[in-house]
Amino acid sequence: MAQQEFHSGFVTFVGRPNVGKSTLTNALVGEKVAITSDKPQTTRRAIRGIVNRPTGQLVIVDTPGIHKPRTLLGQRLNDLVDSVLGDVDVIGFCVPATEKVGPGDRRIAESLEGYPRAKKVAIVTKTDAASRDQITERLIEVDALREDWAAVIPLSALTREQLDVLTDELLGLMPEGPALYEEGVVTDESIDDRISEIIREAALEGVRDELPHSIAVTIDDISERDDGDLTDIYANIVVERDSQKAIIIGHKGSRLRDVGARARAQIEPLVGTRVFLKLHVRVAKEWQRDPKQLGRLGF
Structure with a gap:
């Protein structure tokens, strides 16, 4: 009996900020590898999530949303x-079913012309929150944006509806080749990076619209105690102004305690022990515009 072909390659999802790219990445991987937030431009690095199937392996590169940059960080x-x-083999262009296709979507769809190597798939996200008429309307609008879509797929990452259809379609578009990561690996992110992102996600919850872009997180130390039952984590939440520091800390430290509790709940399953988390809030003036500060913060 002939051995079944194995396909592997890279896919990334593009679209306006907040169309559900990170949520889709996590749903496909089956584990949280990218933080999510209702704040635009939450994703700041190229985070790789790995999807393993008997017939192939998808490496999803979760990237920031394409936007008009206002700072050096944005650029x-x-x-x-x-x-x-x-560099990727397939680009998935995401549009939410709940919103009409607008100028930003058209601009991104046109910009895909600059990447002739990659096959293009259109994905209508958030179908669980849309009516049947809205989904139909969005599919028609998206289909008209380009003539070279390899597929147009409506789905919901939340309810997992049509996720298998997307996975099969993406694997079918990948080149034949061996697995790029060992089975069981879900991301190439380091533990330090995953923990800093979990803390940043917790810090983003409930903050004002102008604050999210000003928040960065660095890890000073992660060490397991001798008895192996507790992990000590020392981290910094970095903001740009003293007024922002006060918002993060909150009245008598109440908000910072909430951030710590939310982050700890997600970090403990990741490290496999109880966690002592010490958060320090510090100010790095206008770090989004300062090349040296950006370098120190890993951008």
């Missing part, structure tokens, strides 16, 4: 997206 995030798009 670097756009440059990161550009470099990823030039």
Whole structure:
């Protein structure tokens, strides 16, 4: 009996900020590898999530949303997206079923012309929150954006409806080749990076619209105690102004305690022990615009 072909390769999802790219990545991987938030431009790095199937392996590169940059950080995030798009095998263009296709969507769809190597798939997300008429309308609008879609797929990452259809379609578009990661690996993110992202996600919850872009997180130390039952984590939440520091800390430290509790609940399953988490909030003036500060913060 002939051995079944194995396909492997890279896919990334593009679209306006907050169309559900990170949520879709996590749903496909089956584990949380990318943080999610209702704040635009939450994703700041190219995070790789790995999907393993008997017939192939997908490496999903979750990237920041494409946007008009207002800072040096914004420009670097756009440059990161550009470099990823030039390397992947498939680009999935995401549009939420709940919103009409607008100028931003059209601009991104047109920009895919600059990446001829990659096959293109259109994905209508958030179908669980849309009516049947809205989904039909969105599919028609998205289909008209380009003539070279390899597929147009409506789905819900939340209810997992049509996720298998997307996975099968993406694997079918990948080149034949061996697995790129060992089975069981779900991401190539380090533990330090995953923990810093969990803390940043917790810090993003409930903050004002202008604050999310100003928050960064660095890890000073992660060490397991001798008895192996407790892990000590020392981390910094970095903001740009003293007024932002006060918002993060909250009245008598109440907000910072909430951030710590939310983050700890997600970190403990990741490290496999109880966690002592010490958070320090510090100010790095206008770090989004300062090349040296960006370098120190890993951008």
